[in-house]
Amino acid sequence: MNINELLNIKYPILQGGMAHIATGEFAATLSNAGALGTIGSGGMSPQRLKREIEICQSLTDRPFAVNLMMLRPDIREIIDIVLESGVKIVTAGAGSPGPFMKELEEAGILVFPVISSPIQAKKLSKYKLGGIIAEGMEAGGHIGEMTTMVLVPQAKEATDLPLISGGGIASGKQMLAAEILGAQGVQIGTAFLLTEECPIHEEYKKSLLKATASKVTTVGNINGLPMRILKNNMAREYKKLEKEESNIETLETFTVGRLREAVVNGDVINGSVMTGYTVGQLDRILPVKDFIEQILGEYEEAKKCLLK
Numbered sequence: 001m002n003i004n005e006l007l008n009i010k011y012p013i014l015q016g017g018m019a020h021i022a023t024g025e026f027a028a029t030l031s032n033a034g035a036l037g038t039i040g041s042g043g044m045s046p047q048r049l050k051r052e053i054e055i056c057q058s059l060t061d062r063p064f065a066v067n068l069m070m071l072r073p074d075i076r077e078i079i080d081i082v083l084e085s086g087v088k089i090v091t092a093g094a095g096s097p098g099p100f101m102k103e104l105e106e107a108g109i110l111v112f113p114v115i116s117s118p119i120q121a122k123k124l125s126k127y128k129l130g131g132i133i134a135e136g137m138e139a140g141g142h143i144g145e146m147t148t149m150v151l152v153p154q155a156k157e158a159t160d161l162p163l164i165s166g167g168g169i170a171s172g173k174q175m176l177a178a179e180i181l182g183a184q185g186v187q188i189g190t191a192f193l194l195t196e197e198c199p200i201h202e203e204y205k206k207s208l209l210k211a212t213a214s215k216v217t218t219v220g221n222i223n224g225l226p227m228r229i230l231k232n233n234m235a236r237e238y239k240k241l242e243k244e245e246s247n248i249e250t251l252e253t254f255t256v257g258r259l260r261e262a263v264v265n266g267d268v269i270n271g272s273v274m275t276g277y278t279v280g281q282l283d284r285i286l287p288v289k290d291f292i293e294q295i296l297g298e299y300e301e302a303k304k305c306l307l308k
Helices: 003-007 024-032 046-059 075-085 098-106 118-124 148-158 172-181 202-210 233-244 248-255 258-263 277-281 288-307
Strands: 013-015 037-040 064-069 089-093 110-115 132-135 163-166 185-188 216-219 227-230
Touching (some): 024 037, 024 064, 037 046, 046 064, 064 075, 075 098, 098 110, 110 118, 118 148, 132 148, 148 163, 148 172, 172 288, 216 233, 216 277, 227 233, 233 248, 248 258
Parallel strands (some): 013 185, 037 064, 089 110, 132 163
Antiparallel strands (some): 216 227
């Protein structure tokens, strides 16, 4: 069974579950356009997540997912909300979904963990998963160490589960490359930030439109908490602090609320403007539907060229 049939979606495209960004309304827009929309529970209280799921269900009759951050202290409450709300697909990052797999499986929920190394794919394959999302370090936000081109084929060797490729996907050529490497579908985050319906502040979108790949940086390499963002005052201050400060809690405290400042308030100077390297190839804002049609058209054209 291919990923479209498994998830009951028209196109093999998953929206990344971006914290503070991936609302119920935005997820519904993606699902209605033929992809798999995802509600990002990161930054949401259990009550807020419940409301966002209800909003999504009121706006679409198509499948959608909820992204879970497994290491959050209230994950039990979040899981309960998912179980009670009738959600049938979840993606899971920031920790293993293992402790909750039995009840998620019994509820008929397809689970797609996000992994950044082949060993994670191998370890997680003991569970009855819907598939695995292999996300390379080209992605925005919190990242691993392996690139997509290296990670995807090795993850493919490590598991027989359906594989989704994430990180560095924003064009049809990149989508086709992911397929050639062994992926059945792709997860896209950064490119969906530059869509008309994406609920981020206009200043955030403007900063991405002006950015080139050289304006993207990584903070947190020293303390083992790497995060890919745009270069700004916040990034410079964090890099300075991590050279002087060994206490991880102090470094984590420094970033608290920074993403929300950028997303909601439009502070792209002192906020955390998360983005992947594909920002350098994006130069306009499109409706979600138009972007999906564009990337699929590019995919078909690239496939024709490959077969010549």
